[in-house]
Amino acid sequence: MRVTMTSVPARPGRVNEDFVGAVPTAAVVIDGAGGFAGADAVCRHGVTWYAHRLGGTLLGLLPLAQGRSLPALLAEAIEQVTDEHRDTCDVADPISPSATVAILRVSGGIVDHLVLGDSVLVLDRTDAAPLVVSDPREVVVSRSYLPALQAVAEGSDEHRRILRDLRANRNRRGGFWVAKDDPRAADEAVTGRCPISELTGAVLLSNGASRLVDxxxxxxxxxxxxxxxxxxxxxxxxxxxxxxARAAVAADDATIAHCTDLRDD
Incomplete structure (x- = not known):
């Protein structure tokens, strides 16, 4: 499999909280989430550390466990990374680091995919329109908080309180699911599989890159x-x-992994 990757921070000189990586039979995009006041007191490592640790752990697991499902591998990766900072950080706090995940794996003539959170994966199908794989739950939940957020000053105590309330919807029934401290979140991922012969390629995008379309x-x-x-x-x-720039919208970290020549040999 051939993978072409690009990841750009929101602004020059700013730390990129996305991660992208690939091994010969798999590609991974991780979009870290954080940026809340007081987060440093909750987790001394930060969002970039979490996103890169999770992505690196997944890339280490994927080639060695071709027979295991992607949710099982993601659950193991979440547990490993959480164990790395469980003793030093409040991993269960709503503002502790989390991330969305997109994975593509090629094995035995089959392409498996997984999306957790608001990253996007697009399958370029041979004889049909592209299949867009996404998880809309965070967008749906966030929509109900938007009027309250728009009614208060950004950065104010009330703005931070509303954001914290929104974050409290993570990884619970009726809310939305991301990679954080609970490996059971992996079971909520959107998954699928198809024969390699049905695809000409695939693309994994963080939501900072998919916004061109959505x-x-x-x-x-x-x-x-x-x-x-x-x-x-x-x-x-x-x-x-x-x-x-034209819409005067704050930039976001943007990451893409474009996968072609989908072979596992």
Missing amino acids: RFRLADWPAVLAVLASHGPAEIIHRVRGAE
Whole structure:
């Protein structure tokens, strides 16, 4: 399998809280979540550490356990990373680091995929329109908090309180699910599989990159796949940055892994 990757922080000089990596038979995109006042007192390691530790652990597990399901491997990775800072950090606090996850794995002529949280995975199908794999639960839950957030000053105590309340919906029934401290969240991931012969490629995106389609609506997924094939992931992120600037929208870390030549030999 061939993987072309690009990951760009929201602003030059800012730490990138996304992670992207690949091994010959798998690709992983992790989008770290944090940025809350007081988070340093909860976890001394931070979001970037969590995202990179989780991504690196997954890449270490994926080639060695081809027979295990992706949720099982993600659960093991979550547990391993949580154990690394359980004794020094309040891993259960609502503002402790978390992350969304997208995984693609090729094995035995089959392509498996997993999405947890608001990352996006698109399967470029041979004889059909692209299949978009996403998990809308965080977007749905967040929508109900939007009026209250817009009614108060950003950065105020009330703004932080509302955000904390929103975060309290993570990893519970009726809320949304992300990688954090509870490995059982992996069982809530959106998963699927298909024969390699049905695909010409796939792309994994953090929500900072997918916003070209799902937020700004400046392209559809066939158009994105065409740009990826002709110009690569950097061009998609360049277009995202232009859209953010024109709309005066705060930039986000943006990450893409474009997978082609889907073979496991």
